[in-house]
Amino acid sequence: MTVKRMDNVGIVVESLDAAVSFFSELGLRLEGRAMVEGEWAGRITGLGSQHVEIAMMITPDGHSRLELSRFLAPPVIADHRTAPVNALGYLRVMFAVDDIDETLARLRKCGAQLVGEVVQYEEIYRLCYIRGPEGLLIGLAEELRKTPPA
Numbered sequence: 001m002t003v004k005r006m007d008n009v010g011i012v013v014e015s016l017d018a019a020v021s022f023f024s025e026l027g028l029r030l031e032g033r034a035m036v037e038g039e040w041a042g043r044i045t046g047l048g049s050q051h052v053e054i055a056m057m058i059t060p061d062g063h064s065r066l067e068l069s070r071f072l073a074p075p076v077i078a079d080h081r082t083a084p085v086n087a088l089g090y091l092r093v094m095f096a097v098d099d100i101d102e103t104l105a106r107l108r109k110c111g112a113q114l115v116g117e118v119v120q121y122e123e124i125y126r127l128c129y130i131r132g133p134e135g136l137l138i139g140l141a142e143e144l145r146k147t148p149p150a
Contacts, residue, residue: 005063007065008067009067010068011066011069011090011093012070013133015070015134018133018134019068021110021133022112023057023068026138027059027060028059030056031056032056033053033054035051035053035054036050036053037050049073050074054067055068066093081134081136085115091137092129092137093138094138094139095140096141096143097142099142100127100140100141103140104140107132111132112138113130115128115137120144123144124143125141126142126144127140128140
């Protein structure tokens with residue numbers, strides 16, 4: 001076996017506090033915050049000496065993590081936050097939620113905007129995309145459970 005698990009997904013943001021607040025409202029828990037800096041880190045990223053503040057968020061089941069990064073140096077050089085859904089590269093992170101309507105109501109209070117509409121895929125899921133903090137594209141999926149026949 002070559003892969004044991006997916007460890008985390010990383011997203012670069014301008015406001016770490018706003019992103020942590022948003023993803024906390026979604027249901028993730030802040031696992032920790034730290035500064036990552038120096039030549040050793042730059043050898044990994046290819047950016048040379050860097051100074052980055054990170055926050056690691058963990059899902060309620062403890063299996064998935066989201067690493068939020070705010071680059072202090074070197075400066076951010078590109079911005080893909082307003083790219084449409086069919087753009088190449090990083091697209092979105094999808095979260096499974098218990099109740100998509102309740103989740104949307106809570107996240108709208110934090111500035112989230114629905115991209116299209118909430119749709120139902122067969123009898124399996126209700127799905128939507130939202131723009132979260134700083135325009136980040138986030139997917140929400142509510143699994144529909146059929147009631148067993150009586």
